[in-house]
Amino acid sequence: MWRNIIAGIILSGLVIWGIMDYVTKEDSSQNGANGAHEDEQSTNPDENKNTAKENSDKLEVGIKIGNKAPDFTIENLEGETVSLSDYQGKKVILNMWATWCPPCRAEMPDMQRFYEKYANQGVEILAVNMTSQDTVSSIEEFKEELGLTFPILLDIHNEVGVTYRVLQIPSTWFINNDGVITNIALGAMNEEMMVKYIKQMDN
Template sequence: MPSSIHAILMLICCLVPLTGQAQDLLSPVPDRPRASDFALADIDGQVHRLSDYHGRPLLLNFWATWCPPCRAEMPSLQRAHEQLEPEGIGVMAINVGEDPGAIAAFLEFSRISLPLPMDRDTRVAQRYPVVGLPTTFVIGPNGRIQLSAAGELQWDDPAILDQIRALKAR
């Protein structure tokens, strides 16, 4: 990642406040813009595309291994993935600006199996309104960004999961 972008994201990562109330965590996105499609490979070479989720909701997280709140929320993202995937709702965490070695080292000490595609040149993150890391968007079945959150969350919180599930019914 270019050093200036890396420095800005690191600063914002550390400044994003944590919120304690689940009902305040996922904010509606004004105008519900269309989510930008992408094709990104994970460390095993498997390509993940936004278009693979057309017709179903997707929780799309942007993260990095150097970001403490990103690492802290990853287990709850995994638990959300385990609950939502059987219901037809996707969960994906795009790593921003790192090489496969950093992700492999992170995975060596974690039990994460949700899709972790790599945005090594940050082009995908730049097409989304990412305000720091972690930033997460919930994309509806229609391919539009419906909800967003900045900062660390407990993604398996029942109130958050219900808010995401509600998009499936629309």
């Protein structure tokens, strides 16, 4: 009998302790959140940017949403060497395409209209042509025909295609200022979709 009474007292004590501990943590959490909010308001914006960059540097490199986008270095249509990391600090639309791909051709006018509106707002389009299945001359003709002005990169050895595991084209990765993938579009895009995904980076 006494053993049952003692056990009951101990159990009651644990329950009471658990409730008190929960309440204490809730209060601490709220106070901490308020304090954090105050600190955030008083923090230098440059320090916030540095913290965001440090956090993104710790992310896993990969091709999924939330991953740090894999870097690469290839040449553009003008023969200049270009790396994805050159655009750190900008929002990047990384598009994989080919001249012989009908959906790729269909989305290009929308990409050009978007680029003309947002190129001066810290947004860049990198159109990586799957050149292992294309020719430089056909790309130049394609660019001139459609009046494209955004950078066109040449994946001659399919290095980027392998890194990003491109199984269909067009495929597009939306990458924020810190180099983190925020959205992926498989298939042809339109201007409205690009605007939507770019604006989501600010939320």
